[in-house]
Amino acid sequence: MKQEIEKRRTFGIISHPDAGKTTLTEKLLLFGGAIQSAGAVKSNKIDMHARSDWMDIEKQRGISVATSVMGFRYKDFKINILDTPGHQDFAEDTYRTLTAVDSVIMVIDSVKGVEAQTEKLMEVCRMRNTPVICFINKLDREGRDPFDLLDEIEDKLSINVRPLSWPIGMGKSFKGVYSLFESSLHLFEASRNKVMEGIKVDDITDPQIESRIGENAATELREEVELVEGVYDPFEVNSYREGQLAPVFFGSAVNNFGVKELLDCFIQIAPQPIPRATDKRLVKPDEKDFSGFVFKIHANMDPRHRNRIAFVRVCSGKFERGSNYYHVRQEKSLRFSNATAFMAQERETIDEAWPGDIVGIYDTGNLKIGDTLTEGEDGTFKGIPSFSPEIFREVINKDAMKTKQLEKGLQHLMEEGVAQLFSYEIGNRKVIGTVGQLQFEVIQYRLKNEYGASVDWRNQPIYKACWVDSEDQKELDAFVKSKLRHMAKDKDGKMVFMAESKAWLGMVQDNFPRINFHYTSEY
Ligand code: G4P
Numbered sequence: 001m002k003q004e005i006e007k008r009r010t011f012g013i014i015s016h017p018d019a020g021k022t023t024l025t026e027k028l029l030l031f032g033g034a035i036q037s038a039g040a041v042k043s044n045k046i047d048m049h050a051r052s053d054w055m056d057i058e059k060q061r062g063i064s065v066a067t068s069v070m071g072f073r074y075k076d077f078k079i080n081i082l083d084t085p086g087h088q089d090f091a092e093d094t095y096r097t098l099t100a101v102d103s104v105i106m107v108i109d110s111v112k113g114v115e116a117q118t119e120k121l122m123e124v125c126r127m128r129n130t131p132v133i134c135f136i137n138k139l140d141r142e143g144r145d146p147f148d149l150l151d152e153i154e155d156k157l158s159i160n161v162r163p164l165s166w167p168i169g170m171g172k173s174f175k176g177v178y179s180l181f182e183s184s185l186h187l188f189e190a191s192r193n194k195v196m197e198g199i200k201v202d203d204i205t206d207p208q209i210e211s212r213i214g215e216n217a218a219t220e221l222r223e224e225v226e227l228v229e230g231v232y233d234p235f236e237v238n239s240y241r242e243g244q245l246a247p248v249f250f251g252s253a254v255n256n257f258g259v260k261e262l263l264d265c266f267i268q269i270a271p272q273p274i275p276r277a278t279d280k281r282l283v284k285p286d287e288k289d290f291s292g293f294v295f296k297i298h299a300n301m302d303p304r305h306r307n308r309i310a311f312v313r314v315c316s317g318k319f320e321r322g323s324n325y326y327h328v329r330q331e332k333s334l335r336f337s338n339a340t341a342f343m344a345q346e347r348e349t350i351d352e353a354w355p356g357d358i359v360g361i362y363d364t365g366n367l368k369i370g371d372t373l374t375e376g377e378d379g380t381f382k383g384i385p386s387f388s389p390e391i392f393r394e395v396i397n398k399d400a401m402k403t404k405q406l407e408k409g410l411q412h413l414m415e416e417g418v419a420q421l422f423s424y425e426i427g428n429r430k431v432i433g434t435v436g437q438l439q440f441e442v443i444q445y446r447l448k449n450e451y452g453a454s455v456d457w458r459n460q461p462i463y464k465a466c467w468v469d470s471e472d473q474k475e476l477d478a479f480v481k482s483k484l485r486h487m488a489k490d491k492d493g494k495m496v497f498m499a500e501s502k503a504w505l506g507m508v509q510d511n512f513p514r515i516n517f518h519y520t521s522e523y
Contacts, residue, residue, distance in 0.1 A: 008356030015107035016115035023253040032072030100313035110143030129243030142171035273356035280379035285355035290317035293381040385522035389433025393457035409451030422488035466517040
């Protein structure tokens with residue numbers, strides 16, 4: 001078991017859309033021999049121009065199951081890449097997927113630098129101290145000065161950086177990278193399929209460098225490397241693993257350049273599956289008993305059958321197909337005879353899985369996001385919070401004859417994590433919250449197609465959903481009583497205050513100093 005665990009690297013690639021996440025994923029799979037040619041990985045981007053074409057969204061769901069988890073082998077390592085939706089309307093899905101990884105590779109566009117979505121994703125990584133490696137992409141373009149980019153990463157992402165490779169020129173004059181990690185020179189050649197072997201040099205003073213890139217470029221490289229060594233502390237693998245320091249690589253994913261160096265370093269420094277906390281204790285991966293949690297649920301593509309695939313991250317022990325496992329929330333034992341692993345583009349039935357692996361389990365409605373499975377032990381894995389949505393709309397049932405169907409449909413879609421449902425304390429009002437506009441269209445479409453229910457939306461002027469609690473039960477009671485019209489319950493029955501504006505929330509906070517207001521459901 002120890003060996004199996006040491007071999008595993010489970011990580012996510014994240015980026016602002018268009019920085020090159022899909023391209024990098026594809027190149028990594030090429031190295032692993034998991035795919036044979038470029039272009040095999042479908043982008044999971046939703047084309048906003050084709051938005052009215054609902055089939056696109058449906059197709060999208062198919063693609064995102066196929067590429068949700070891509071496992072491959074490389075140099076005796078078993079690597080699991082967890083894909084995250086590129087579209088920001090699906091940010092919540094990305095946040096949840098990040099709870100199931102042990103580390104992250106963040107792709108940054110050298111022309112655009114740190115973008116809005118990069119910042120948000122980094123915040124999520126920081127919540128759990130997830131180790132991050134940065135890959136600065138598109139060096140074949142006239143990008144920004146590398147020192148400026150590093151400063152921007154430190155500044156906007158609040159993390160220390162340490163370059164492990166350094167670019168020689170950029171754009172038209174891009175000559176390659178010097179690897180500070182293994183003292184080697186990698187010369188650039190624009191080619192989508194060829195990978196050039198690095199040239200081993202003794203160190204930065206090696207005269208081979210002149211002969212390869214010319215005197216001027218060599219002098220400039222030496223000056224810059226000297227500056228790098230002077231400005232940044234030596235690379236400390238533990239600071240990286242604690243999420244305090246981000247090693248940085250430079251390259252061009254589309255040209256397959258800098259990707260192999262990234263991967264070779266990644267398998268050496270990235271953490272193997274790490275211990276994870278439940279609400280009872282810390283669970284170590286090498287414990288004998290199996291445990292895992294559900295971080296994603298995907299409805300089956302066939303609307304006639306309501307079965308779903310639950311994605312389970314194995315946290316400890318060995319998962320065996322056909323075994324009974326204990327469903328902690330429902331306090332009952334379930335048998336999982338149908339389990340799949342995800343190897344690159346294919347799904348295959350598996351008999352066993354190890355910590356770090358993701359198992360797909362067919363489910364007919366027992367599992368929800370955040371559920372824990374064990375061999376009988378109580379305790380739920382922590383760290384899968386809901387975040388306050390940004391857009392809120394009340395559900396208007398257009399067909400009273402289909403109320404039951406609507407309720408069932410809403411329940412299923414919420415269990416899949418498509419959006420969050422808030423049920424008001426008064427008046428039986430139901431409000432759905434999302435991070436993006438697109439989900440409302442998806443929900444409306446799916447309710448109609450899969451459940452036969454018709455809904456409309458009524459905009460709600462809500463600024464934030466705040467989960468509330470207090471040590472002072474009296475004050476909590478008084479608060480709830482005075483704000484009853486704005487109180488709702490979330491999917492787990494937790495109390496939420498629906499604040500209508502920032503200013504009003506501030507006032508309410510002043511009036512009730514002993515109430516805690518949280519922007520996430522886990523506090
Ligand atoms: P994403 O998943 O992060 O959204 O980005 P994706 O990989 O789809 O890449 C976005 C665009 O950037 C693609 O161009 C891709 O080819 C390009 N790209 C990726 N890496 C590099 C690079 O190193 N250099 C340059 N110059 N471009 C790069 P596209 O026009 O959308 O698609 P395509 O027609 O090129 O496939």
